[in-house]
Amino acid sequence: MIKVENIRKRFGEEEILKGITTVFEKGKTNLIIGQSGSGKTVLLKCLLGLFKPEEGRIYYEENAIQDMDEEQQRELREDIGMLFQGGALFDSMTIEENIMFPLRMFTKQRKSEMLSRVNEVLARVNLEGVNKKYPAEISGGMQKRVSIARAIVNNPKYLFCDEPNSGLDPKTATVIDNLIQEITHEYNITTVVVSHDMNSVMEIGENIVFLKHGKLVWQGSNHDIFKTDNEDVTDFVYSSDLFKKIREVQLKEE
Numbered sequence: 001m002i003k004v005e006n007i008r009k010r011f012g013e014e015e016i017l018k019g020i021t022t023v024f025e026k027g028k029t030n031l032i033i034g035q036s037g038s039g040k041t042v043l044l045k046c047l048l049g050l051f052k053p054e055e056g057r058i059y060y061e062e063n064a065i066q067d068m069d070e071e072q073q074r075e076l077r078e079d080i081g082m083l084f085q086g087g088a089l090f091d092s093m094t095i096e097e098n099i100m101f102p103l104r105m106f107t108k109q110r111k112s113e114m115l116s117r118v119n120e121v122l123a124r125v126n127l128e129g130v131n132k133k134y135p136a137e138i139s140g141g142m143q144k145r146v147s148i149a150r151a152i153v154n155n156p157k158y159l160f161c162d163e164p165n166s167g168l169d170p171k172t173a174t175v176i177d178n179l180i181q182e183i184t185h186e187y188n189i190t191t192v193v194v195s196h197d198m199n200s201v202m203e204i205g206e207n208i209v210f211l212k213h214g215k216l217v218w219q220g221s222n223h224d225i226f227k228t229d230n231e232d233v234t235d236f237v238y239s240s241d242l243f244k245k246i247r248e249v250q251l252k253e254e
C-alpha cells in the first residue's frame with residue numbers, strides 16, 4: 001500500500017500537483033489517468049522519490065519516504081520494480097543480461113542462482129528460450145514482456161509502469177495489461193500504472209485515480225467509471241466513439 005497525503009509540487013511559478021491525497025492499494029492494479037499534462041508522470045516521479053514535493057507526505061506502508069535515511073531509501077529501491085515507457089532495455093545486452101541487471105545491482109547471488117531466477121521469470125512471461133537474443137531481435141510485445149520479467153526479477157513489493165502499452169497494437173497491449181494484472185494478484189504487490197489508454201482502464205482499472213490540472217477529481221473502479229456523472233470523467237471516457245456506444249447500450253439496459 002502506498003498512501004499519499006496532500007502532496008503539492010511546483011516548478012517555478014506553476015503548481016503542477018495541487019494537494020493530492022489518495023491510497024494505492026496492495027494486490028490491485030492502481031491506475032493514474034487523465035489528459036496529457038494533468039500531472040500523472042509528475043505524481044509517479046514523486047512516488048518514486050525522483051521529485052520532492054514541497055508539501056505533503058508519501059508513505060510506503062507506514063514509512064514516510066520523507067523520513068527515510070539513505071540506507072532506508074536504498075532498501076526501498078530494492079523493493080521497487082519499474083516498467084519504463086518504451087521498455088528501456090539495454091540494446092547491447094542479451095535478454096538474459098538485461099534481466100540479470102537488477103540482480104547484479106542489488107544481490108550477491110552466484111551466477112547459477114541468477115540464471116535460474118532469470119529462467120523462472122522468463123517462463124512467467126511466457127518467453128522461454130530467448131536468453132541469448134538481443135532486444136532488436138524480438139518483437140515490441142516480446143520486449144515489453146522482457147521488461148516485465150526484469151521488473152519482477154527481484155521480487156518487488158511495488159511495481160510502477162509508465163504507459164506500459166504505448167506503441168503496441170491493441171491485441172498485444174491487452175496481453176501486456178493482463179500480464180501486469182495477473183502478476184499483481186499472484187505476488188500480491190502494489191502496482192501503479194500511468195496510462196491514458198481507455199482499453200487499459202476497462203481491462204485492469206481496479207482502482208483508478210483521475211487527475212485534472214494537478215487535482216484528483218475522481219477515484220473509483222472500472223465498474224464505477226461508467227456510472228459516474230462527473231463531467232470531467234465522462235468527457236475523458238466518451239471522447240472515444242466506441243465508449244460512447246457502450247454507454248448508450250448500458251443506459252438502455254438499465
Ligand SMILES: Nc1ncnc2c1ncn2[C@@H]1O[C@H](COP(=O)(O)OP(=O)(O)OP(=O)(O)O)[C@@H](O)[C@H]1O
Pocket residue numbers: 011016034035036037038039040041042043196
Ligand atoms: N521537470 C519539469 N520541469 C518543469 N515542468 C515540468 C517538469 N516535468 C513536468 N513538468 C510540467 O508538469 C506538467 C504535467 O506534466 P506530466 O508529465 O506529469 O503530464 P502527464 O499527465 O504525465 O502528461 P502525458 O500524458 O502527456 O505524459 C506539464 O505542464 C509539464 O510541462
